[in-house]
Amino acid sequence: MNYIGLYTFTRREVTRFLRVSVQTLLSPWISAVLFIFIFGEIVGSQIGMIGGMPYIEFVLPGVLMMNVLTSAFSHASSSLYFQRFARHIEEILVAPLSHIEMILGYITGALMRGLVIGVGILLIGVFFGVTTMHSPFLFALYIVLVSAVFALLGLLVGLWANGFEQLASLSTFVITPLSFFGGMFNTLDMLPPLLATATQYNPFFYFIDGMRFSMTGYHEAPIWVGLLIISVLFAALLVLVTTLFARGWRLRV
């Protein structure tokens, strides 16, 4: 294992997102403030309690999870795509780094960004008076696992994309809609029966539900189901991405 190489890879990735921190950190934090303020404070004051808690406490985990997974995905996909686009991926390809080390480097970079985003939104929540934390361990576990899953998904898109439109397509057509339909703003019993059933097949529902449980202790689905879905997705994506890296698909000519 090239530990120094892996550490350097991670440093490079962290430097990259810090270099454009207005776009990578400030923008999602501002978006979170708006969501929490509009939906949590203003709309929430009209809704009252939901799941036995003030609406703002209910909304915060969903907003946090959506931003964490979006950040991890964007980091991995844009980092790899831009490296391919500008050809400085060659700098990595000629180095004595294995495919696994490269993938771990991207995941760790995305995870760091996800963590910074997540902790930042947690602090924003505290500013709005949300101080609940049911299980710090599960909170950290969900951030780590979900960031890793979306980093792998980002790598897949970063490899596949041959243009900026393709790079943005998964985020626009899959991640954002599934997040919004994944119980960010509502419980299952607030939905029409058909949509409530469909939501139970939406993996994002389990990510948000698990995060909500870690922060508030409230959940609608068994936590083990969510963790199982995340683990299966992680394992499947890891195998797929590793295979593609090993074959050099769209990396090595």
Added chain:
Amino acid sequence: MPATPALTIEHVSKSYNGSKALDDISLTIPAGAFFGFLGPNGAGKSTTIHLISGIARLTEGTIRVFGTDVVADYREARTKVGLAPQEFNVDIFEQVDRLLDFVAGDYGVRKKERQERVESLLERFELTKHRHKEFRALSGGLKRRVMLARALVHQPQLLILDEPTAGVDVELRHELWRYLRELNETGTTILLTSHYLEEVELLCDTIAIINQGKIVEVGDKAQFTSGGRKLEERYLEITGARATQT
């Protein structure tokens, strides 16, 4: 016992979308050589370099760098190779010193040693006062120096230079030549591709010419310039380009 060659290429072929870029090439570069690798555009020079360095996948034949197989023992092989490509394949938003530090780190160089090497290279290539500038803010000549410094930061035994003086002014070209000679004299094997044949004639002791994916001639420089001929004449003759000259 003869010294292990710096580079051994045996029966290497490479195709892209059914079109053969390299057709069963074999080549040996002795350790310590200053080797000129010539050929027209599209002849297979870059493909060969990409296969040696790991940018392209080797699917047919074997390549060894100082006896180390570039596929089976890719980690060790890559630590022995430094590549300065023709194109600026760097993160253009990164500042110069950090760019060198990152590359040294990729090769597993420890922090203290990394810092010493980066400082030394910045000084050697007169980049110290530009160290905090982003790569994109440098002039063409300074960019070339960074590319060379980057290729050397892990102290490779085999340095591959793909058109290192393209777009470089006369002063810097002479300075780079002087530095490359020094480097070669202190034991680094150099593989140089260049369209400036006078540069190859001046620096290299051994030359190979590749054309249409095949090595068409290899030998000492004297072999190419015998009878008072210029390397360029022989090159045009070998590549068949003479007929098109006006």
